[in-house]
Amino acid sequence: MIIGDMQRKCGFGLKKVMDAIEAHGGTTLLATGITGDDARLALAAVQAGARLLEPNHPAVALARGHKGVKSMHNAEAIRHEIPFEEMCKVVAGVRAVVGPEIYITVGAPGTFTETMPMPFTDEHAYALASAGADGVHCHKSTYADLKDMVDLCHKYGMLVDAYVAHPSDRHLFGIPAETPAQVAETAKKMQDLGADLIGLMTGMSYEGVAAGEIAKPVRERLEAMLKVVTVPTLAEGGINAVNFKAFRGTGVNILVVGTAFDDIARKAVADTVGVFLQR
């Protein structure tokens, strides 16, 4: 008796995404990292125009200094230890501050390709939806796991954004596909399985790209994905305030930006400490 309600809820979520894409001329921003989980900076991002936010468990591991972790790479190894309820609290807090119009997709223990057996059940999906999530940021790496996630999330009115990865990625954040043809095939199959938004892991940071350019292999993969996908598309991985320009005009709808925000906030703080200490 909640099927219709939750289909409607999914529709509201999708409208938020589509409206943001349209408002920003075809390419909008999904703000994550410190702008996804710290309510002070989530609010600042939203007041500056961001309409999509993503709290996630590795970022919260960094925020909380979990086991003294200092880098995102190391945070990925222990992110599953962040209590699921903690992620629900983060979502609820950010939602309370940014209001109902903002789209929130959430990464939580069990929604990524985890290194330990982290369950994601009806209770988990219900808890995230109840906390205020519109969607789940899914980094599963098999079709079977993605299918389970899509079915569960839809049941509780949440959309799923899922990703195509590269087999050589340091952390596996999606279903791996090597050649552009395989990327197209994978993206198409993800869409057929019901993924509501489909992204490409661009790995910009480790491609060593020049400012404002996308490495050729990344561009070819992106074009392959964009050609077959009809749902909203994303690009994630190493995108910053310089190289993002290369994505404008490719047709990708959403740029996922996290570490770049962390770095910018860190630099602002560090520079100001330097002023106070007159260094």
Place this chain on the structure above:
Amino acid sequence: MIIGDMQRKCGFGLKKVMDAIEAHGGTTLLATGITGDDARLALAAVQAGARLLEPNHPAVALARGHKGVKSMHNAEAIRHEIPFEEMCKVVAGVRAVVGPEIYITVGAPGTFTETMPMPFTDEHAYALASAGADGVHCHKSTYADLKDMVDLCHKYGMLVDAYVAHPSDRHLFGIPAETPAQVAETAKKMQDLGADLIGLMTGMSYEGVAAGEIAKPVRERLEAMLKVVTVPTLAEGGINAVNFKAFRGTGVNILVVGTAFDDIARKAVADTVGVFLQR
């Protein structure tokens, strides 16, 4: 049988403070706000040279979006609702990231002038010390409450930084004293009660001071305090990266800066969102 141990622990804490003051030419920084409770930015502040940090419960209320609170003023009204254990976790997380050399003083439910009956008992002091706090940021507004706090904190090896307030302050963050003579008398009595660091609430923000200047009444109060106090001194309230310069040369040892860091991080994030959205 822990008295000697804890006296020794207090000595270690004081040495961290004195070393920071000396290293920074007589005036150092106590970084708080987002640099006190977010492990990512606490680490950035420390890497830039900050040696004293202060997580506190109103800032954590903002960080967590508690009840949708968006301003520090409103956070002060509900700060006591942040679970005490949450503050212990924040201290432990920041400590895990910044290491043992950094001085951490903490504001937690019960250490400020709270609007509800918030107990601060042996268990609370023990919990904060165990989490990694070197001191307690005390905003009690009577001598009796300050005395209780000093005795409890010293018992568990923590120093107390306490403050002289102004009777007309919007939020009461210390023992109120109106004239410079009363400030001197109050500060002297606080020192006699065992406060290890003594600060003045400067209310810079609501004095409407010009850049780089201290309003005359604030300067007179500061000079009155500095004349009688022999322990390390602090100035807190509305100090930012412009007006702080006026404090150099007054002889005050520690500038407490929180909201200025929040604002700087917010602006950095907002500006960058603007770049991504090409506004």
